[in-house]
Amino acid sequence: MNSLFNMFFxxxxxxxxxxxxxxxxxxxxxxxxxxxxxxxxxxxxxxxxTIPHIYTYFCVPKSIFGFFMSPLMAQSPHCIxxxxxxxxxxxxxxxxxxxxAGWFYNILFSNSMRP
Numbered sequence: 587m588n589s590l591f592n593m594f595f596x597x598x599x600x601x602x603x604x605x606x607x608x609x610x611x612x613x614x615x616x617x618x619x620x621x622x623x624x625x626x627x628x629x630x631x632x633x634x635x636t637i638p639h640i641y642t643y644f645c646v647p648k649s650i651f652g653f654f655m656s657p658l659m660a661q662s663p664h665c666i667x668x669x670x671x672x673x674x675x676x677x678x679x680x681x682x683x684x685x686x687a688g689w690f691y692n693i694l695f696s697n698s699m700r701p
Contacts, residue, residue, distance in 0.1 A: 627682060633675045641668045 642648075645665035646656050659665055
């Protein structure tokens with residue numbers, strides 16, 4: 587049990603030592619860019635949340651008539667546009683998370699290796 591505690595403490599102190607090496611003045615340029623990109627993320631999150639609700643309201647009415655009309659409504663231009671937008675927004679959010687992970691990796695590991 588004691589060795590498990592020591593192992594955790596060593597990992598924790600190593601993590602905090604690597605944080606002390608980061609040059610925060612260099613990091614502030616990245617933070618400003620991230621804040622500009624944050625607005626795009628908020629817009630995409632809003633679209634990703636609202637589009638399914640709009641799609642179910644306009645393209646899949648909640649009635650027996652809506653059940654029979656849904657194959658026809660699915661081919662209407664506004665429903666096709668909503669589906670395309672939802673797919674595109676979801677794909678872009680996936681790409682944003684990959685870019686964000688790469689950005690954090692670059693900041694944490696390449697900055698600590700600088701002379």
